[in-house]
Amino acid sequence: MSAALPTIEGWDNFYVIVGSSAAGLTGLTFVVIALASDRHVVRLSGLRTFITPVVMHFGSALWISALLCIPGQTAITLSACLSVSGAVLSAYGAVTTYRMYRGRGTYRPVFEDWLWNATLPSLCYLGLLLAGVWALRQPAAALYIVGAAALILLFIGIHNAWDVAVWVTVERPAEQGKQDDSPAPATATQTPSPPPPSPAEPAPER
Numbered sequence: 001m002s003a004a005l006p007t008i009e010g011w012d013n014f015y016v017i018v019g020s021s022a023a024g025l026t027g028l029t030f031v032v033i034a035l036a037s038d039r040h041v042v043r044l045s046g047l048r049t050f051i052t053p054v055v056m057h058f059g060s061a062l063w064i065s066a067l068l069c070i071p072g073q074t075a076i077t078l079s080a081c082l083s084v085s086g087a088v089l090s091a092y093g094a095v096t097t098y099r100m101y102r103g104r105g106t107y108r109p110v111f112e113d114w115l116w117n118a119t120l121p122s123l124c125y126l127g128l129l130l131a132g133v134w135a136l137r138q139p140a141a142a143l144y145i146v147g148a149a150a151l152i153l154l155f156i157g158i159h160n161a162w163d164v165a166v167w168v169t170v171e172r173p174a175e176q177g178k179q180d181d182s183p184a185p186a187t188a189t190q191t192p193s194p195p196p197p198s199p200a201e202p203a204p205e206r
Contacts, residue, residue, distance in 0.1 A: 005073055007140045011147065012069065018150050019065030022058040025158060029054045032165050049099040050117060051164055053092075057121060057157035060089055064128070064150040068143075079135040082146060086129030093122040116163070120156055124149040 033051060067073075067081050097118040100109050109117070127149045135142040 005075060005078065005139055007143060008068060008073055008078075011143060014147060015065035015068045015150070018154055019062050019069070022061035022065065022154055022157070025154070025161070026055060026058045026062075028161050029058065029157075032161055032168065049096065049103055050113075050160070053096050053117060053121065054157050054160045054164070056089075056092060057153045057160070060085075060125075061150045061154045061157070064146060064153075068146065075136055075139050078139065078142075079132050082128050082132030082135060082142070084132075086125055086127075086132050089125035090122065090129055093118070093125045097122065116156060116160055120152065124153050124156070 029051065032054070033047070063085065067078075067085070073081075100113070100118060127145050131142040131145040131149070134145070
């Protein structure tokens, strides 16, 4: 039976902080969802593309913290947990990227959207997968990759939740106000032409 990893013991406080922060900040996502629901500005497709991944980022940071705090983790169990988690989350990141690409007809993402909602999360998920493979040979180095991925996912979730909240409360109402204030295009109305005058009747003969 493989011995427990001695290097993982020094990460206890780190993952307690990251995990508790992720669990607490998950409530921030529900506030954002409530704001979007009250203002009726987000469709179901937009909810799945931009708000649901925020819950996944916080949940991933909490999940990683829970895995690393399990007592008696060995290099084999750590590798298995990280590899499976990284593979599943990488697949979810690919699905989110596809949803962003498919929904361009409703909202065209800018560079910042692609960076924070597709690129950075996918890199963190792939980093978990790489750390799972590397944990068998270099467990100490793999733990640094896992710690960086968990911390970056936490900050990505905070950024994206704030970005959605600002868009719902400030930018979207401003766009709707501009649309309401814009004058409606004048429709050309054709006035009916008066009927031609009737020819004069000839005078009766005497």
